[in-house]
Amino acid sequence: MRALAAALGILLLWQGFTWATDMPPFLLPSPWRVAQALAARWDILAGHALVTAIEMLAGLALGALLGCGMALTLAAWRGGRRWLLPLLLVSQAVPVFAIAPLLTLWLGYGMGSKVAMATIIIFFPVATAFYDGLRRTELGLLDLAHSMDAPRAALLWRLRVPAALPALASGLRVAAAVAPIGAVVGEWVGASAGLGYQMMQANGRSQADVMFAALFILALMALALWFTTDRLLRRAIPWQPDSLLSEETSR
Amino acid sequence: MSALSLSAPGFRITLPQGLSLGGAAVLAPCALAVPAGRITALLGASGAGKSTLVRLAAGLLPLPPGGTVETSDNRPLKGRLAWMAQQDLLVPWKDALGNVLLGAHLRGHKPDIGRALDLLRQVGLIEADAAKSPAQLSGGMRQRVALARTLMEDRPVVLMDEPFSAVDAPTRHRLQELAARLLAGRTVLLVTHDPLEALRLADRILVLQGRPAAPMELSVPAGTPPRPARDPALLAAQAELLERLAA
Numbered sequence: 001m002r003a004l005a006a007a008l009g010i011l012l013l014w015q016g017f018t019w020a021t022d023m024p025p026f027l028l029p030s031p032w033r034v035a036q037a038l039a040a041r042w043d044i045l046a047g048h049a050l051v052t053a054i055e056m057l058a059g060l061a062l063g064a065l066l067g068c069g070m071a072l073t074l075a076a077w078r079g080g081r082r083w084l085l086p087l088l089l090v091s092q093a094v095p096v097f098a099i100a101p102l103l104t105l106w107l108g109y110g111m112g113s114k115v116a117m118a119t120i121i122i123f124f125p126v127a128t129a130f131y132d133g134l135r136r137t138e139l140g141l142l143d144l145a146h147s148m149d150a151p152r153a154a155l156l157w158r159l160r161v162p163a164a165l166p167a168l169a170s171g172l173r174v175a176a177a178v179a180p181i182g183a184v185v186g187e188w189v190g191a192s193a194g195l196g197y198q199m200m201q202a203n204g205r206s207q208a209d210v211m212f213a214a215l216f217i218l219a220l221m222a223l224a225l226w227f228t229t230d231r232l233l234r235r236a237i238p239w240q241p242d243s244l245l246s247e248e249t250s251r
Numbered sequence: 252m253s254a255l256s257l258s259a260p261g262f263r264i265t266l267p268q269g270l271s272l273g274g275a276a277v278l279a280p281c282a283l284a285v286p287a288g289r290i291t292a293l294l295g296a297s298g299a300g301k302s303t304l305v306r307l308a309a310g311l312l313p314l315p316p317g318g319t320v321e322t323s324d325n326r327p328l329k330g331r332l333a334w335m336a337q338q339d340l341l342v343p344w345k346d347a348l349g350n351v352l353l354g355a356h357l358r359g360h361k362p363d364i365g366r367a368l369d370l371l372r373q374v375g376l377i378e379a380d381a382a383k384s385p386a387q388l389s390g391g392m393r394q395r396v397a398l399a400r401t402l403m404e405d406r407p408v409v410l411m412d413e414p415f416s417a418v419d420a421p422t423r424h425r426l427q428e429l430a431a432r433l434l435a436g437r438t439v440l441l442v443t444h445d446p447l448e449a450l451r452l453a454d455r456i457l458v459l460q461g462r463p464a465a466p467m468e469l470s471v472p473a474g475t476p477p478r479p480a481r482d483p484a485l486l487a488a489q490a491e492l493l494e495r496l497a498a
């Protein structure tokens with residue numbers, strides 16, 4: 001409710017600013033104009049939004065899967081750490097903007113290259129957060145499991161993994177927040193559909209109002225993705241401590 | 252329980268060269284004998300190496316050169332011991348019942364839910380508590396669940412590292428009675444910093460003293476554990492032991 005009021009306040013300020021300064025609409029369109037563009041091109045924008053949403057979700061799924069796989073491999077395979085850790089770092093050290101043209105070259109103008117880009121961006125926070133969690137299993141718990149004659153596999157799957165789930169959840173939240181970046185950057189570099197593509201087109205035609213409309217949809221989608229992810233994670237891992245939440249509810 | 256005391260082995264840790272951790276000598280050359288079917292209490296100041304000895308026995312620390320853990324029946328302790336620590340070490344993703352069943356879960360064995368519920372009842376938890384998560388339980392209740400989990404392992408040898416030091420005094424008192432009753436017949440090595448706990452529960456008391464430390468045996472009050480806390484002889488022994496530890 002408060003977030004809605006804040007958004008409304010910003011929109012009013014923005015509207016007032018464009019009125020007061022008589023800003024030309026190709027530089028900064030008023031919110032009202034953006035809303036009109038949104039209504040007028042709704043069918044086209046919705047189609048592009050669907051493409052971007054699929055890219056984001058596919059990238060999130062693939063990136064999360066690969067990230068989890070990487071973290072588990074690092075945790076389980078001592079010898080592999082030396083080889084895989086540098087690879088993990090390189091995957092982030094090289095800016096995704098730099099490899100975007102390459103991915104487009106290899107995977108084409110379709111969804112493939114965008115999903116790949118989103119996957120690369122998402123993979124890293126998931127892998128590092130989960131791997132960190134897997135490393136930080138309480139030593140006492142490991143001792144206890146040892147005294148219970150737990151086999152090695154059980155130590156990983158029945159102790160380290162559940163203990164690391166709250167850390168994995170943090171990684172997934174970050175991933176959900178950055179998922180749109182991968183998809184949209186991919187669409188900027190070369191695409192035939194998607195909100196990023198639509199924004200490039202509108203930019204070329206000085207249609208700032210359409211750009212803002214696309215941006216608005218993108219922001220809504222990013223918010224929806226983050227809050228859905230957060231809600232699902234909370235439900236899946238009910239034991240993770242959240243002192244801020246309990247602060248709110250106890251008030 | 253009689254069948255258990257027949258099968259519960261005594262054991263002996265021998266460190267002919269003592270033990271150093273990180274270059275500092277912690278334990279002097281020594282031997283620690285834990286008789287079969289009895290509770291042996293190990294006291295000593297913080298950092299004297301009490302926990303280290305328990306961890307050596309539990310196989311959680313590698314033995315130093317020449318060090319041995321021998322048993323009275325010449326079979327290894329591995330697979331025959333249960334370990335209980337100062338922290339309850341309950342996993343937050345399982346309820347109380349699931350925590351009692353953790354050992355079976357980790358080993359991939361079929362869980363004996365009936366026995367687990369029975370043990371939870373024996374340590375004083377009601378049926379409704381079994382489904383509670385550790386976060387919903389008080390410190391004393393959590394330690395009760397930890398005790399039930401230790402007993403669920405049903406091992407002849409039980410190593411306890413300050414198991415009740417994190418709970419309040421009345422709870423500790425109740426838990427000691429429970430433990431003495433439920434652990435009867437097992438070979439128990441109980442590390443504690445509480446003289447009263449040692450005097451109430453132990454058949455044998457060892458104090459780690461000196462630097463580097465070595466265990467020394469003390470006499471225990473008459474009577475079988477758990478001894479009543481109001482026994483004047485026990486209280487006098489407590490005062491004496493306290494002064495000795497503080498010296």
